[in-house]
Amino acid sequence: MAHPKIGPAQEKPKDGKKTFARLMLYVAENRRLLVFITFLVIVNILSGLLSSYMMRPIINDYIIPGNLSGLAFMLLILLGIYIVGIVATNIEYRLLNVIGQKTATRIRTDLFQKMQHLPVSYFDTKQYGDLMSLYTNDMDKVSEVLTDNLADFITAALTLVGILAFMIYISPLLTLISLITLPLMAIFPMMIVKRSKSYFKAQQDSIGELNGFIEEKMSGQKVVKVFGAEKRVEADFEKLNDNLQKKAFKAQLFSGMMMPVMQSLITLNFVIVTIAGALLAIFRGLDVGGLATFIQFTRQWSYPMTQLATLYNNLQSAIAGAERIFGVIDEVPESADEKSSVAMDRACGHIEMKDVWFGYLPHKPVLKGVSLSVNKGEKIALVGKTGAGKTTFLNMFPRFYDFQAGEISIDGVPLKDLKRNNLRELQAIVLQDTHLFTGTVFENIRFGRLDATDEEVIAAAKLTSAHSFIKRLPQGYNTMLENDGTNLSQGQRQLLNIARSAVSNPSILLLDEATSNIDTRSEILIQEGLDKLMEGRTSFIIAHRLSTVKNADKILVIDDGQIVESGTHHELLSLHGKYYTLYENQFEEEI
Template identity: 40%
Template sequence: MSDDRIQSRHGRPQMRMHRGGGWGRPGGFGMPVQKAKNFKATLWRLASYFRPHLLRLIVVFVAAIASTVFSIVSPKLMGNATTDLFKGVVAKMKGVPGAGVDFHDILHILVVLACLYILSSLFSYVQQYVMAGVAQSTVYRLRKEVNDKLSRLPLTFFDSRPNGEILSRFVNDFDNIGNTLQQSLTQLFTAIVTFLGVIVMMVTISPLMTLVVVLTLPLSFLVTKMIASRSQRYFVGQQKSLGQLNSHVEEMYTGHQIVKAFGHETKSIAKFNELNDRLYESGWRAQFISGAIFPLMNFIGNIGYVLVSVIGGILVTRRAIQIGDIQAFIQYTRQFSQPIMQLSSIANIIQSTIASAERVFELLDEAEETPEAPNAKTISDPKGEVQLQHVRFRYNPDVPLIEDMNIDVSQGQTIAIVGPTGAGKTTLVNLLMRFYEIDGGKITIDGVDITQLKRSNLRGLFGMVLQDTWLFKGSIRDNIAYGREDATDEEVVAAATAAHADHFIRTLPDGYDTVLNEEASNISQGQKQLLTIARAILADPAILILDEATSSVDTRTEVHIQTAMRELMQGRTSFVIAHRLSTIRDADLILVMNNGAVIEQGDHETLLAKQGFYADLYNSQFSLKESELM
């Protein structure tokens, strides 16, 4: 996905998400690798999280050295055993008196080899165990910092980014970092030590044969680079085709009813086949070309083995080295190419990991909410008096929205906010709850500037019922009780009864213990709305915010809810955002908004008498209903 910004209404910045994705661990030969914008700075910042674990990292490094050294020494000892066996057999064949194979000496070498392998495995276990603890502790600290950061970010951050992007940073990027720290770093240590140790052991056996093996390295690098660069474009095409295919499947799956309703099944299948064929073409080419790397590397390695065998044989005949040294050297030659391959793969993985870390650090560096005022106040006994004095606000500095708004709301009043889409109705509510910071003016509750209040106390003064319901996976009882932590079962039932939700709840198989799924799709939209209304009733707030609270229920239920809401709103200040003007006739004050400004205000009868903007809105809805009936 990309971070290409687009502008929503009011100039509010939002993000456009480009769908796509794929499977598999990054960093394979020829595969496109996500790279960090500032690799060095991000690497050092990530390394700073290792400081509390410095001692354990030293243990990991020492264990890696010990494990690798014990593993590297083993071929040399096996070569010595082979040499002793060969010498004994040759001497016996020549008829040397008392000559034979010294099985006691060979047995001693085998016992030493077994001990070395056991110690190598033991140190490898210690290395993996300790590094797993370091990796998980580091990722835990990072994840906790990001989680705490998300709670301090302003609403503008979440409005300007798709949920998928934030979840990707919180899930995928952390998994990438954790896997690399736990696996790839230990592999990196081991590969480096193995590479250096093998070179040392090869030089001690024969500098000439070592030079021959080293000379094959440039040829290996050249072949790898040629194939990787050629397969790169096919991997890019594969990822692109995979993203397009995923996007098509997702769209067809989520919109399958629309596809069937308009008879586009054949067209959808044809599109899928086209994308699938394109993915197949790119995929097999990418895999075929990149798969040629290993046979070619083996071919080059075999050339090295042949040269080593020929030169080694000549050196043995000249008694420059022992026969067992050739065996050991061939084993070292195999070990020599392995860390090179590992380092190449790990380099790509680390590039991807640093890119993931950079995305996490970008999140940690985001501007936070304006800090609370020193000695922030609380309102312990709220009345619900709200004033807006010369309030100014813009989502985009270049696009004016609210300019010089003045509203005076007394305790217990019901304030209806009406206007066309994009007039700024919901924005006004967000400003009241300080989800956004105003650019100028002042908003007070009970005479206290909201910037001087603790955010938790300020938002605790409000109860909200929105058009878009929000319920979590859990029982209906828990969802209603979310409005107040200390609510009793009797209070939950009473709130549900007041919201006219008790009856349908009791008809469910498990009643109040019925568990809603993650999207609460096992109840209807209207029933969801009733539960959110019950939650607001239970919260018993000083100020109510109702944003089209009854838009998803039937007419008869709406009448019952309106009755319950009127009882709930007694003595409470209420802000009602409404599109159906017939539902707010009894409001004490109606604010008519357009283009971010209050252009009219008054009660229902007064505004109708003015024959202005409100009257036009009301009459248009009335006329629309008449036309629908005819």
């Protein structure tokens, strides 16, 4: 049979404008607050512009004629305008900060919720440090723009419009002259942004890669030290760190050009306006107050222009982070249940596999036409060399991966006809690597079934031989576990893992090297717990030590994705085939 084709993942196009627009859609969820903030922004800007424009009547009508009493009154009005502007600015920034934090929280929530619905295959291909970087570095960049820069961006943009309006009112001709440098102020930043955009994206990717490396090596420090690999790890770190430095240097090099270029153009504009304004005052009758006010507006014009350039530069870094975040949010989740999907209250555990094909990559099948029939309550052991496909075999049952061809059924119902969550509720998995969460022993065991009572948790611990060691802990079942339960031995952690599976009361049990890397004394205790847990349940067992599966009802020898031998321990030994060779080799190693 030709194995089915598995389509490659499609890379999503990156578009900075669409990413920014998408960020703004999140911001726009606070419409009413934004309307009020817009009003405050307008009040703030008008107060600044009016205070600047008042220079014209103050100079023309009060300073030049020497009207001191009128000047004092105008200064009081000016003070009032400043106070209004200060109050509006403070309220505006506080409210924008609220919107920024709410928006960042919403994006962070969407990201986390999406990750809970992504298939296991997604996490199998990602470094945890890189994923954590989404919540730290990338989210920080986005949050900074939303909480700090957004207010400045809006204010600067509207201030430019207001200044331009006042400049036109004072002198349309001088305004036209002052706009000579405007195309250059637009073109140069656009050129810089275009060049730096890809570098900012590369910088964010490099940060994620470096964080992934650090997380991996920090969690594996014992292995690093045992094998004396510190120098090698340091060298690898230096490579990644140097790569990040190069990417960051290029990003900051181009972004750093923004300010000098803008300052040069602003200075040139100021010189042109001053000369042209003086000539207009001499030959075209422009009043002195109008000239002074126009020059003041020209100087004010430079600040929002420079600010916009700087903020736009910051925005590129935030967009690069947002693209990575939205890239995860846009990932295809686990396939939804069909409307016709059904749920089982309880499964007997009769399992059928018919000509099942599966591969992680196109044209590279890992399981090749696997067929199998398992009766209720049978213990099925899977043995074979590393990479033969044993773990992949188990991954089919909870649908961590969907097979491409064939059929698997439980009690006659195809897996794909069962609701995915219900399917997983029928099963429990005990892995070689245990994962405990920050919380009490009660909470960690109850993770197997969140509505389990304390009595049910204790009963599960007793069933799996975990109760005795738990009672010896400082606070018993209320003992806090932190940092993946490092205050427990490996055997104790695995016993809690088994108790967690027991409290879920599964119909089907999947054990993947559950007693590997455990000392002999702990292994005996764990095996007792597993034996009690497997009673009456259909169980699949992957075991490195073949001595632990001799009593299995059926042993399957997996080789190159196929079941090449099947039978009891004694039946397979009598065949003198692959199982016999595996058993003899392991027996010799133990001797």
